[in-house]
Amino acid sequence: MRVAVVGATGAVGSTILGVMRERAFAADEVVPFASDRSAGRTIDYGDRDLTVVALSDEAIAGFDLALFSAGSAISAEWAPKFADAGAVVVDNSSQWRMHDDVPLVVSEVNPDALDRHRGIVANPNCTTMQTVMALGPILQAAGIERVVMSSYQAVSGTGQRAVEELHRQAEAVIEAQELPAPTVYPHQIAFNVLPQVETFKDGDDYTTEERKCMRETSKILGRDDIGVSATCARVPVFTGHSVSANVQTRDPLSPDECRQLLGGAPGVTVIDDPANGLYPTALDAAGRDDVLVGRIRRDPSHERCLNLWIVGNNLRKGAATNAVQLAELLHVRGLLGAARA
Numbered sequence: 001m002r003v004a005v006v007g008a009t010g011a012v013g014s015t016i017l018g019v020m021r022e023r024a025f026a027a028d029e030v031v032p033f034a035s036d037r038s039a040g041r042t043i044d045y046g047d048r049d050l051t052v053v054a055l056s057d058e059a060i061a062g063f064d065l066a067l068f069s070a071g072s073a074i075s076a077e078w079a080p081k082f083a084d085a086g087a088v089v090v091d092n093s094s095q096w097r098m099h100d101d102v103p104l105v106v107s108e109v110n111p112d113a114l115d116r117h118r119g120i121v122a123n124p125n126c127t128t129m130q131t132v133m134a135l136g137p138i139l140q141a142a143g144i145e146r147v148v149m150s151s152y153q154a155v156s157g158t159g160q161r162a163v164e165e166l167h168r169q170a171e172a173v174i175e176a177q178e179l180p181a182p183t184v185y186p187h188q189i190a191f192n193v194l195p196q197v198e199t200f201k202d203g204d205d206y207t208t209e210e211r212k213c214m215r216e217t218s219k220i221l222g223r224d225d226i227g228v229s230a231t232c233a234r235v236p237v238f239t240g241h242s243v244s245a246n247v248q249t250r251d252p253l254s255p256d257e258c259r260q261l262l263g264g265a266p267g268v269t270v271i272d273d274p275a276n277g278l279y280p281t282a283l284d285a286a287g288r289d290d291v292l293v294g295r296i297r298r299d300p301s302h303e304r305c306l307n308l309w310i311v312g313n314n315l316r317k318g319a320a321t322n323a324v325q326l327a328e329l330l331h332v333r334g335l336l337g338a339a340r341a
């Protein structure tokens, strides 16, 4: 199998390459693509060095699979070209997620949606991804009427430049130097919390990230009758998103039943012993693929509502790992190459 990794030098792309190596992904050849700036650079891929290539009509021929993480504009232009040239694209950007003929898939929650792909499969937004990992099993067991979620999102969710910005600002604050002007976020992120993730578009008072969380959750769960309300905040954490979710079920579900249910769910680990200081923190998600859930408790204001604290690694399960898992499923189910719909 020939695999293209588009955006291979970025935060997600480099994690995709790492996850492929860890999982011994069945690729005969891996070609990393990035911008002209990185073309010619070499990337260590375990037993071999890979040379970064710039995108061109000639260079994209002959791939079975293309894993994209180079932003929406690149996906808009190049994902259809890769698909036309015979590859199945798994795209991390938001470009294709809400298109009717593009499945939006979390490997443990709605893997059968892959069967309907027509050349492009979308990987959900990282905050949505970790939240539906917990919501999926609850929906199956007790139904869901409404979800109110608030996120506390790490800067690596914005990419490498944001990681560098937090480093620079934190150093300046600690060394009592003048702060460099923010270039990635609208305000200082070091030692601050910003109630804005992405942008406010067309006079909307929800951000684009909040809209994604609401729409993508409904699409993945296959239910547009579930009310979803989201508030997304950026926090000065390098990696690991946290979500506080208030979940109103259709049928009664006790905190203990929920703990048991999620404890048995694939890809989810319950850490929930608050009396002993045990609950998931963003740092706990470092290097991990499983989504961590704790603080499972009854909402005292509603007998069919539970509160959950959900932590996920935005670069791994929130992006790279799910993309590689989808690629594995496409391969195993014979949905690559000529077999595609």
Ligand SMILES: NC(=O)c1ccc[n+]([C@@H]2O[C@H](COP(=O)([O-])OP(=O)(O)OC[C@H]3O[C@@H](n4cnc5c(N)ncnc54)[C@H](OP(=O)(O)O)[C@@H]3O)[C@@H](O)[C@H]2O)c1
Pocket (backbone or CB within 6 Å): 006, 007, 008, 009, 010, 011, 012, 013, 033, 034, 035, 036, 037, 038, 039, 055, 069, 070, 071, 072, 074, 092, 093, 094, 124, 125, 126, 156, 157, 158, 159, 160, 161, 314, 315, 318, 319
């Ligand atoms: N970070 C996350 O947690 C996360 C989670 C889910 C989804 N996503 C999505 O994944 C995508 C990438 O995010 P990221 O955080 O990895 O961003 P990033 O660190 O800024 O990386 C961007 C990548 O795109 C490449 N690129 C830029 N312009 C290009 C061009 N003209 N042609 C080819 N490649 C080009 C860059 O190559 P150069 O190095 O050559 O500039 C780099 O490899 C975004 O759509 C983002 O929304 C990110």
